[in-house]
Amino acid sequence: MRWSIRSRKEQHTYTPGCRNRTVQIEVAFALTDEQQLLALSMPQNSTVADAIRASKLSQRFPDVDFDVLDVGIWGRVVARDHRLADGDRVEIYRPLEIDPREARRQLASLGMTMGARQKG
Amino acid sequence: MLIAVLTVAIIALIAGIALSFAAKRLPSDAGFLVEQVNELLPQTQCAQCGYPGCRPYAAAVVDGTAAINLCPPGGDETARRLAGLLGREVLPVLEQSSPAVAVIDEALCIGCVHCRNACPVDAIIGAHHLMHTVIESECTGCELCVAPCPVDCISMKPLVPAEACQVAATGGQ
Numbered sequence: 001m002r003w004s005i006r007s008r009k010e011q012h013t014y015t016p017g018c019r020n021r022t023v024q025i026e027v028a029f030a031l032t033d034e035q036q037l038l039a040l041s042m043p044q045n046s047t048v049a050d051a052i053r054a055s056k057l058s059q060r061f062p063d064v065d066f067d068v069l070d071v072g073i074w075g076r077v078v079a080r081d082h083r084l085a086d087g088d089r090v091e092i093y094r095p096l097e098i099d100p101r102e103a104r105r106q107l108a109s110l111g112m113t114m115g116a117r118q119k120g
Numbered sequence: 121m122l123i124a125v126l127t128v129a130i131i132a133l134i135a136g137i138a139l140s141f142a143a144k145r146l147p148s149d150a151g152f153l154v155e156q157v158n159e160l161l162p163q164t165q166c167a168q169c170g171y172p173g174c175r176p177y178a179a180a181v182v183d184g185t186a187a188i189n190l191c192p193p194g195g196d197e198t199a200r201r202l203a204g205l206l207g208r209e210v211l212p213v214l215e216q217s218s219p220a221v222a223v224i225d226e227a228l229c230i231g232c233v234h235c236r237n238a239c240p241v242d243a244i245i246g247a248h249h250l251m252h253t254v255i256e257s258e259c260t261g262c263e264l265c266v267a268p269c270p271v272d273c274i275s276m277k278p279l280v281p282a283e284a285c286q287v288a289a290t291g292g293q
Contacts, residue, residue: 030245030253032226037255072247075236089242093250100230100249 026089027055029064036060042084048073049080051090069093153206154182160201162193165240166262181206189213193260220276221259222266224252228273235265235274 021044028037038055046054048071058066070093072078077093084090107113157178164174169190171177180186181202188202189211196213203210222243224235231249243259246252254265266274 028245028255030255032223032253035245035253035255035257037258070247070250074242075233075247077247077250091245091247093245093247094253096229096231096249096251097226098228098230103228103230 023084023086023088025051025084025087027051027057027092028089029055029057029061029066029092031061031094046084047080048078048082048084048090051084052080052092055090057092066092069095150182154178156205157181157202160194160198160205161191162198162260164193164260164262166193166260166264167240168192168260168262187211192219193262219279220261221256221279222254222261222263222274223277224254225273225275226251226253228271230271232270234268234270238265238268240264 022041023044023046024039024041026037026039029035036055036057038057040051040054042051042054052066052071058064070077071080072091072093073082073088075091154175155178158175161174161178167173169177169186171180171186177186177190181188188206188208189199190213191198192213194213199213200210202208222235224244229246229252231246231252233246233248233252235252236244236246240262241258241260243255244252244265245255261276263276266276
């Protein structure tokens with residue numbers, strides 16, 4: 001018999017990744033018109049590279065070379081042999097289309113600032 | 121002496137059982153109710169309800185100062201559950217004028233991560249000096265990323281008519 005209302009909280013208790021020796025992670029890759037956010041269960045001590053391989057994103061996006069792109073976790077670039085922790089979101093980043101400094105320089109020579117481009 | 125001890129023990133036992141039942145059956149404590157309401161909310165912290173986040177909104181709902189239909193990400197389903205929990209009338213959610221998601225103009229993005237940091241639901245993928253992209257399925261259309269962008273490269277794209285119709289249809293039920 002449950003005596004207390006505390007049982008509600010216990011249901012939400014978070015146990016970081018030791019169950020069955022796996023880590024629950026996500027792999028994310030995004031183009032403007034198509035995005036993939038995949039939830040994966042990886043063995044402990046897997047690396048970022050393992051997760052990207054397991055996500056099979058290279059089959060989904062055959063035109064993208066996933067080996068040369070920067071990868072990271074939650075907005076922070078990491079090496080491909082970085083070990084995964086529970087709750088990580090492995091993200092694959094594409095390069096910028098413009099060189100921010102060059103774009104700013106060109107706009108400045110026209111007497112504009114970057115924020116003003118679309119407004120004006 | 122034995123009778124006195126037994127009497128007190130029995131009274132204590134009865135009182136204890138009564139209290140535990142009361143705690144279970146009558147969870148009307150305001151703090152607990154706020155927690156329950158908060159759990160029904162989507163936790164997007166998007167502030168579209170006019171409150172700074174989901175918990176402040178939950179507190180306002182319990183106070184009676186806020187209506188139950190102010191949560192666009194939660195939609196009618198959340199409004200229905202709140203109505204059930206609080207015993208209030210079910211109201212259709214006051215949708216935004218048109219459901220929309222944020223889109224980043226890739227020709228302008230400078231990889232500054234300001235939008236990423238502003239996003240309450242982690243719907244933006246990106247890192248310093250790398251392209252930022254919105255995951256449409258995660259975006260709640262809260263527009264919190266639009267203002268921080270220093271190059272004004274984020275715009276709100278209305279959802280395709282089919283999806284908008286669907287929202288309108290479920291909203292009308």
